[in-house]
Amino acid sequence: MTTTLDYLNTCDAETFALTLSGIYEHSPWIPQRTASARPFATATALKLALQQTVSDASDADQLNLIRAHPELVGKADVALTTESTNEQTAAGLHLCSADEFATLQQCNAAYNLRFDFPFILAVKGPDGLGLTREAIIRAFKRRLTHQVADEIAENLRQISRIAELRLNDLLDTQPAMGLQIMAWSEVIGAWSDDASGLTCAYLTEAHRQTAAQMVQWMQDAGMTASIDAVGNVVGRYQSDHPDAKTLMTGSHYDTVRNGGTYDGREGILLPIAVIRHLHQRGEKLPFHLEVIGFAEEEGVRYKSTFLGSNAVTGHFDMSLLARTDADGITMRDALEFAGHDFTQIPAIARNRADYLGFIEVHIEQGPVLLQRNLPVGIVTSIAGSCRYLVTLTGMASHAGTTPMTMRKDAAAAAAEIILLVEQRCSGITSLVGTVGQLQVPGGSVNVIPGVCNLSLDIRAADDSVRDAAVADILSGIEAICARRQVDTQLELTMRAAAAPCAPWLMQQLAAATERAGVAPFMLLSGAGHDAMSLVNLTDVAMLFTRCGNGGISHNPLETMTADDAELSAHILLDFLRHFTPKA
Structure with missing residues (x-):
């Protein structure tokens, strides 16, 4: 019989702890201490309550929890649980080559000498599908340089991720939209201007290929979609009410040099996944929903930011068309080569009266949510x-x-x-x-x-x-x-200028977050976003998704989990279903 959240909420405390005994390695005290916090409105609320129990524990209890875990393919004193055995086997660690095994043994020895506790890694990875042995070894070597306090914190985060994945298995639930978002990200993340990392600059071949793919995904999700004169990918999920106003969402799909997979792109792919979910159920909204993949935000090729969103707000500077890139190619020539009629850029500008607001979902690009063990946060303002x-x-x-x-x-x-x-x-x-x-x-x-x-x-x-x-x-x-x-x-x-988010939109995002089982947390965005430009058209709000690997962004190490992406998608979906226009 599949364990359900309702069962966990209603069984006695002893049964609750026993049922969750395999979630944390050799540490029954965690579910035992968490039982009194029942009932949990969502599985996310249960996960966060378990994590909070760990966070509230003493330093000694936390260290004992870390030391309850086995080494990776090591000869630790701690016996492998069934769960650990299955996870290490699924990662292929039992199939290590002689060189890989020797490297892992050397890493274990160096790590134990430096930290005096085992290296812990959720080998199923951010998407739950499993890390390669090469990725595991890279993570091991990178974390050998950490300070002790930072590595204790990272080990506890990895333990929380392991527990999250095990709880998913126990409840027989998988983050379908989150997995789709990450799979799409991998597809377009493979298209780059150079072979050494992800670089997708304005109107390059990789940029145009990415735009064409997003059009296809939008259409497959039930939207009308096209690419406008500046290169924005524009999808619309039409309401059954033809005279309805439009709510806009989206982000940018260009990248910095050697950038991350989710920066900007999460905010395009996530709403496509949400609309796909709605379309598969034949569900329409009382307003039109427009998703825009803004063509340029980072300023890499022509040293001018927000080209895509400025065109939408009617603030595109046409004199920029004469600007040249490092190869002497003007923006005008690049647009013409890509098949765009630059004379139509002014016509992209939207009418303020047609719009209800703009919501941007974005990876945090920082460590605040990570350090607070929170999967999402609501932005109060974007720093000027x-x-x-x-x-x-x-x-x-x-x-x-x-x-x-x-x-x-x-x-x-x-x-x-x-x-x-x-x-x-x-x-x-x-x-x-x-x-x-x-x-x-x-x-x-x-x-x-x-x-x-x-x-x-x-x-x-x-x-x-x-x-x-x-x-x-x-x-x-x-x-x-x-x-x-x-x-x-x-x-x-x-x-x-700084761009404050609209309180009325923040309140509705907070309500959706709370219904998802997460206490709403407000934070500032120190990074710039397309929402800064959209304030010239309509009220804006932003939802941040937690960024892993210490909050690193604009970097190949940038990461998030499928579960966090799933949660962000469900919050946006709930927000849309409950959306109330400004009076």
């Missing part, structure tokens, strides 16, 4: 940012013969500026400052740097907070350079 390129010009001279008191060291000035940025932006909620690029052109080991180039990125949820920090930092740069006799040249490369 200012970006500068700074050129410092001092005097290049001999490193051995120029006294320290007589130097005009551009790099030393840069170092002081970096510390200034760190100091000024610390301790203030939502304010962050970053020097992400730093170069000494033509630098030599025995020459005092005469020129140094650096970038400056200042962000905050409140524009006045950001602007005050920018003013102080620019004033500080001037003082540092005057004292060091270094000339300064600053170029403002971007200025974007």
Whole structure:
């Protein structure tokens, strides 16, 4: 007989703990302590309650839980449970080659020496279908560099993932939409401008192939779909009410260089999966639902962001058509080569009166949800940012013969500026400052740097907070350079206003999140998103999906789980079914 959530909610505490005894390795205390929190409205609520029990446990209990797990293909003192045996076998760890086995043994030895507890990895992986042995070894080697506290936290997260997968098996439930979203992501994630990683820049062959595939998936899901003059992929799920207004959702499908699989793309593929779910059931909505895969958000090829969403809001700058890429190809020529009529870009602009709002689902691209053991969060505001390129010009001279008191060291000035940025932006909620690029052109080991180039990125949820920090930092740069006799040249490369999310939309997202069994959690987005542009058309809101691997994004390590994608999809589906337009 399949175990059900209703059974777990109504059986006695002893039976509850016994039924869940295989969920956590040799640790019956976890379901025992969780039993008093019943009843659980959803399986997600049960998973989170079990995780909370682990989080609330003492450090000693947490370490004992970690040490209750066996080594991967190792000779640990801990006996393998049936569940662990099945998982390691499914991952093919019993089929390791001699070299793979030797590598894993070396990793186990190094890991135990460094941490004094076993390495834990959910070998079924983010999609539950299993990691390759190569991926397992890569993860092992990468995590050997972690600090102890970080690795304890990562092991506990991996234990939670293992428990989640085991609970899915126990309840005989699988994240169908989440698996579909991840499978689609893998398909288009294989198309790249280069072979070393995922790079999908505006209007390249990979970009055009991705757009064509998304059109097909939209049509298969029951939508009308096409590609507009700027390259946006536009799908519509028509209401039975022809005069109904439209709710918009979507995100971007271009990527940064060597980027992640889910950045932007989750926000396109997830609503397609939701609409597919509706269409298969013959279910329509009382409003039209428009899904847009925005063609360009990252600014990789033409150094101009939000091209796709700016066209939709009527803010596309036609002078950008003359801009050239690194190969001297103008945007106008790239559009024509892709078969787009650039003269029709102004006609893409939507009418504000036709729209009810814009909802963007996006991977968090940060560690906040991960550290709080929360699968989703609701965005309150998208931080506004200012970006500068700074050129410092001092005097290049001999490193051995120029006294320290007589130097005009551009790099030393840069170092002081970096510390200034760190100091000024610390301790203030939502304010962050970053020097992400730093170069000494033509630098030599025995020459005092005469020129140094650096970038400056200042962000905050409140524009006045950001602007005050920018003013102080620019004033500080001037003082540092005057004292060091270094000339300064600053170029403002971007200025974007903060974009607050609409409270009425946030409230409806929060209600859908709560119905899914998750306590609503509000957080700021420090990263920019297409929703920043859409505020020029309609009210916006965002739902974040937890980002794994420490919250790494814009990186091949970017990851999420099928279960988190499934939950986000169900929240969006519930939101759509309960959506109430603004009065």
